[in-house]
Amino acid sequence: MENEVPHTILFVINPIAGDIDKEALEEEIETICREHNITHVFYKTTGEEDDAAIKKLIAEHKPEAVFAVGGDGTVSQVAALLIDTSTPLGIIPLGSGNGLSKDLHIPQDTENALELIHRHVVRNIDTLDINGQPSIHLSDLGFNALVVKRFSEGETRGPGSYAWIALQEYLSYEPKFYTIETDTERFEGEAFMVTIANANAFGSNAAINPTGILNDGRFEICLIERFPKAAGLGILYKLYTDSIDDSVYTRKLTCRSAIIHNAEHEVMHIDGEPVKLSDEIRVKIKPKSLKVILPQPEAENE
Numbered sequence: 135m136e137n138e139v140p141h142t143i144l145f146v147i148n149p150i151a152g153d154i155d156k157e158a159l160e161e162e163i164e165t166i167c168r169e170h171n172i173t174h175v176f177y178k179t180t181g182e183e184d185d186a187a188i189k190k191l192i193a194e195h196k197p198e199a200v201f202a203v204g205g206d207g208t209v210s211q212v213a214a215l216l217i218d219t220s221t222p223l224g225i226i227p228l229g230s231g232n233g234l235s236k237d238l239h240i241p242q243d244t245e246n247a248l249e250l251i252h253r254h255v256v257r258n259i260d261t262l263d264i265n266g267q268p269s270i271h272l273s274d275l276g277f278n279a280l281v282v283k284r285f286s287e288g289e290t291r292g293p294g295s296y297a298w299i300a301l302q303e304y305l306s307y308e309p310k311f312y313t314i315e316t317d318t319e320r321f322e323g324e325a326f327m328v329t330i331a332n333a334n335a336f337g338s339n340a341a342i343n344p345t346g347i348l349n350d351g352r353f354e355i356c357l358i359e360r361f362p363k364a365a366g367l368g369i370l371y372k373l374y375t376d377s378i379d380d381s382v383y384t385r386k387l388t389c390r391s392a393i394i395h396n397a398e399h400e401v402m403h404i405d406g407e408p409v410k411l412s413d414e415i416r417v418k419i420k421p422k423s424l425k426v427i428l429p430q431p432e433a434e435n436e
């Protein structure tokens with residue numbers, strides 16, 4: 135069934151995300167809101183102290199939905215402010231990766247995504263608490279986290295430079311030692327990459343957790359264990375064909391809580407943002423703690 139159209143929507147727009155004309159986009163949003171009697175509030179991120187400004191606007195205008203208009207960074211930032219509230223998160227994807235929006239089956243085409251403003255359903259998804267920080271999508275320790283860190287320190291953006299950094303790091307990367315205790319099992323050993331997965335695929339479309347479900351009250355710790363360098367291409371192929379679980383070098387721990395002992399102080403990112411945490415990483419699921427705006431299922435679309 136279709137959800138009611140919100141009366142007031144806050145749009146958090148990242149002016150530097152994506153390569154489309156933001157003025158034209160704002161006009162389109164205004165037109166849609168006018169047609170559907172929606173009061174709209176725009177906030178343009180600055181990259182500095184945006185959280186406080188967004189919180190203030192939410193308190194002031196009490197929007198019935200907040201749309202993140204930007205890439206993964208903007209989406210995570212807005213999502214973190216809406217966890218454990220009754221206000222749903224909408225996404226108009228503009229970035230280069232847009233991982234969470236793809237896992238939520240949100241149209242990647244702006245015109246179609248804008249339709250969500252007035253035609254959508256609201257659903258609850260799980261989020262994760264990682265040492266007190268929220269994670270909605272995918273967080274890693276190990277190889278990918280190192281690439282994310284180098285990428286975020288670099289000047290250039292886009293999938294090409296990410297792939298180039300990945301290739302350079304791959305040649306010299308050595309797996310690290312981890313001890314992982316979940317509410318159901320224990321792992322001790324070396325891993326090339328440890329992904330704490332609430333969702334399925336990175337923005338690059340590499341599906342590290344193809345069978346993960348965003349509202350099942352569980353998360354997965356996906357391990358790629360030590361493998362011969364020559365097996366790298368095969369693993370990459372499996373990541374891009376939804377078949378990584380078939381690899382002999384992977385292992386998956388499904389759980390509700392976990393403690394990861396990061397004895398070698400390996401780098402980490404949460405939803406694409408490099409972070410420094412203590413060497414004891416405590417993860418727990420927060421079932422159905424975030425409301426999200428999604429396209430109506432096919433059968434419900436006239």
Ligand SMILES: Nc1ncnc2c1ncn2[C@@H]1O[C@H](COP(=O)(O)OP(=O)(O)OP(=O)(O)O)[C@@H](O)[C@H]1O
Nearest residue numbers: 151152179180181204205206207208229230231232
């Ligand atoms: N006005 C601004 N000027 C400079 N940086 C900004 C501004 N607003 C937000 N940012 C920065 O933009 C980053 C988030 O970008 P976002 O993820 O939305 O887009 P993207 O990088 O193009 O997308 P993706 O992550 O999908 O590649 C954050 O680091 C944030 O601090």
